[in-house]
Amino acid sequence: MIKSTGKASTIARTLMSRTGFSSSGIILIAILAVLPFIPPFNSEYILRWLVVGAFMAAQAVAFDLTAGFINVVNFGFAAILGVGAYTSAILANTGPHIIVQPGISPWIGIFIGAFASAFLGFILGFLTLRLRGLYAAIMAWFVGIALLGLARTLTPLTRGSLGMSPPSFFDTPSNMPYYYLALGMMITIYIVTKLVTTSHIGLAFKALGQNFDAARASGINPTFYRVFNFTLSCFFAGLLGGFYAHYFVSMTPKAIMHTSKSVETLAIAFIGGRGFLWGGIVVAFPFVFLLEYLRSALPQLPGIHIIIYGVLMILVMIYYPNGVAGFITELKKKLWRLRKPEKT
Amino acid sequence: MLPISCFLPIWTSLNHALKCKGIRMVILQVIDMVKKFGGLTAVDKVSLQVEEGQIFGVIGPNGAGKTTLLNCITGAHKPTSGIVNFLGEENLAGSPPEVMCKKGISRTFQISRPFPRLTVLENVTVGAAFGAQSHARESAEERALEALEYVHFPLPEDTMAGHLNAVQLKRLDLARALAGGPKLLLLDELAAGLTEGELADIMKLIKRIRERGITIVIVEHIMKLIRGVCDTIAVLDYGKKISEGKPEEVMRDPKVIEAYLGE
Numbered sequence: 001m002i003k004s005t006g007k008a009s010t011i012a013r014t015l016m017s018r019t020g021f022s023s024s025g026i027i028l029i030a031i032l033a034v035l036p037f038i039p040p041f042n043s044e045y046i047l048r049w050l051v052v053g054a055f056m057a058a059q060a061v062a063f064d065l066t067a068g069f070i071n072v073v074n075f076g077f078a079a080i081l082g083v084g085a086y087t088s089a090i091l092a093n094t095g096p097h098i099i100v101q102p103g104i105s106p107w108i109g110i111f112i113g114a115f116a117s118a119f120l121g122f123i124l125g126f127l128t129l130r131l132r133g134l135y136a137a138i139m140a141w142f143v144g145i146a147l148l149g150l151a152r153t154l155t156p157l158t159r160g161s162l163g164m165s166p167p168s169f170f171d172t173p174s175n176m177p178y179y180y181l182a183l184g185m186m187i188t189i190y191i192v193t194k195l196v197t198t199s200h201i202g203l204a205f206k207a208l209g210q211n212f213d214a215a216r217a218s219g220i221n222p223t224f225y226r227v228f229n230f231t232l233s234c235f236f237a238g239l240l241g242g243f244y245a246h247y248f249v250s251m252t253p254k255a256i257m258h259t260s261k262s263v264e265t266l267a268i269a270f271i272g273g274r275g276f277l278w279g280g281i282v283v284a285f286p287f288v289f290l291l292e293y294l295r296s297a298l299p300q301l302p303g304i305h306i307i308i309y310g311v312l313m314i315l316v317m318i319y320y321p322n323g324v325a326g327f328i329t330e331l332k333k334k335l336w337r338l339r340k341p342e343k344t
Numbered sequence: 345m346l347p348i349s350c351f352l353p354i355w356t357s358l359n360h361a362l363k364c365k366g367i368r369m370v371i372l373q374v375i376d377m378v379k380k381f382g383g384l385t386a387v388d389k390v391s392l393q394v395e396e397g398q399i400f401g402v403i404g405p406n407g408a409g410k411t412t413l414l415n416c417i418t419g420a421h422k423p424t425s426g427i428v429n430f431l432g433e434e435n436l437a438g439s440p441p442e443v444m445c446k447k448g449i450s451r452t453f454q455i456s457r458p459f460p461r462l463t464v465l466e467n468v469t470v471g472a473a474f475g476a477q478s479h480a481r482e483s484a485e486e487r488a489l490e491a492l493e494y495v496h497f498p499l500p501e502d503t504m505a506g507h508l509n510a511v512q513l514k515r516l517d518l519a520r521a522l523a524g525g526p527k528l529l530l531l532d533e534l535a536a537g538l539t540e541g542e543l544a545d546i547m548k549l550i551k552r553i554r555e556r557g558i559t560i561v562i563v564e565h566i567m568k569l570i571r572g573v574c575d576t577i578a579v580l581d582y583g584k585k586i587s588e589g590k591p592e593e594v595m596r597d598p599k600v601i602e603a604y605l606g607e
């Protein structure tokens with residue numbers, strides 16, 4: 001009896017470390033889980049910010065899988081997320097405004113959308129295969145622009161710039177169920193990404209990202225790992241796109257797929273810390289709150305959030321290239337070193 | 345009539361000669377390798393034959409095409425023309441580097457290429473996890489630790505590779521290449537910049553690696569090392585092989601002396 005519980009706890013502990021949940025990570029998740037019941041977060045107005053926070057955090061994790069590991073900045077990320085959103089929205093359509101009325105449940109459509117995005121990620125992986133760093137990023141950017149253009153011109157399916165109003169996931173005006181859905185997606189994406197990146201697959205990603213030629217000379221097949229990386233990251237993007245469609249229930253190509261949306265995700269992922277995955281989660285919530293607050297407090301300055309992103313990005317890139325997560329990790333190490341001599 | 349036993353000494357010496365020359369397996373064969381960069385012919389119809397268990401040296405002045413030759417063997421460059429046979433497999437020229445690595449060719453780089461934001465152990469684990477012996481029974485980490493110990497890596501294995509100096513990086517490159525479990529190891533100027541003591545150390549290490557059954561091709565400038573460890577050397581000059589043989593013979597070859605004086 002005692003033995004088996006001991007075993008179970010060891011398994012739990014190894015699983016915890018493989019999935020990257022330190023005790024502080026679990027505390028963070030617990031806080032996020034109870035937050036909607038604590039004033040002032042229990043108001044619908046602020047709950048909406050929390051939903052956006054979880055949504056941005058999940059995006060940052062998926063984005064970091066590519067940018068922080070194989071070292072390719074996917075400027076087409078938002079456009080591919082939009083493909084998931086549009087796929088699910090079109091599949092759910094029942095109205096007369098577009099030419100098809102499949103009427104498929106958003107709960108199914110979101111996965112079909114994710115597979116559509118994954119397929120595009122697969123193609124993007126091949127397109128960027130021969131390109132290094134910056135050139136791959138530019139290629140991804142072009143693909144994003146092309147997809148945005150496609151969403152604008154395929155008016156019979158998307159209504160172009162007029163936008164669509166897909167049905168919502170839940171039959172309630174409350175943000176509460178959406179918050180837990182977004183939080184669940186964020187945690188799932190984090191766990192899957194962490195499991196992949198702590199395995200030898202992650203080692204191959206990092207090796208390819210840090211020295212392409214040495215990685216190949218060590219036996220790593222760049223085609224497989226890069227295409228796999230793009231496919232997985234874009235699958236998550238598509239899933240989040242489906243969430244967008246059936247949460248905001250109003251979408252235009254520009255609002256989802258524009259490159260500036262990719263840049264917002266990039267900013268959160270980079271300020272959070274490249275290659276740490278959880279950095280974006282830590283940064284996304286305070287960020288969304290700060291920006292939403294500024295937006296409501298200073299309505300006369302509509303572009304203020306871009307300026308803040310820009311300034312913070314510059315500061316991080318110059319002074320802390322490892323971002324917030326890198327800072328916290330180093331702080332922990334220093335504290336650990338201070339504690340150690342006392343023990344021995 | 346002569347008794348049959350009279351022939352015995354002749355027979356044994358003949359047998360010995362065959363064993364030394366013909367019977368020994370050729371592990372790497374390069375035939376008429378050519379590599380052009382635009383108008384420049386960096387490697388010009390070079391042919392080599394490396395036997396199993398040999399330490400084969402490639403020397404020549406700077407820019408002679410030594411690194412390019414290694415790159416064409418490992419697949420880092422696609423040769424313009426030429427044939428590479430390795431371990432009984434024919435016509436491997438132009439295969440991608442990851443395929444050549446899986447087949448058993450590992451290498452180090454003239455300018456080390458670490459994964460700077462990985463630890464020393466992770467760097468070597470990459471070699472172990474994806475190299476020729478990636479399906480070995482022991483875990484990749486175990487084999488990586490063993491390789492680090494084998495090359496006497498001087499620092500803790502959790503040091504970030506980005507913090508190492510040039511000499512330590514060369515050792516790291518070597519450990520990563522060894523961890524893959526290669527049959528053939530290509531070393532590109534491994535000993536550049538070493539002190540006398542470190543040089544003696546690396547020569548011992550190279551010999552120990554050969555004793556493990558790994559065939560070695562060395563590109564090197566340091567003649568002391570070449571004389572000390574190589575069984576056979578080939579000399580390149582302007583992309584052409586101008587001489588080949590035992591080190592002491594080759595060093596006396598007037599063509600070789602001229603090539604080096606001309607530098």
Ligand SMILES: Nc1ncnc2c1ncn2[C@@H]1O[C@H](COP(=O)(O)OP(=O)(O)O)[C@@H](O)[C@H]1O
Nearest residue numbers: 381384386404405406407408409410411412413
């Ligand atoms: N990637 C490349 N592109 C163009 N020229 C190259 C390239 N690599 C090597 N070369 C040229 O090929 C010749 C041989 O270079 P290399 O093989 O590095 O010589 P070595 O290793 O013997 O010093 C040099 O003239 C060099 O400039």
Ligand SMILES: [Mg+2]
Nearest residue numbers: 410411412454
């Ligand atoms: Mg060279």
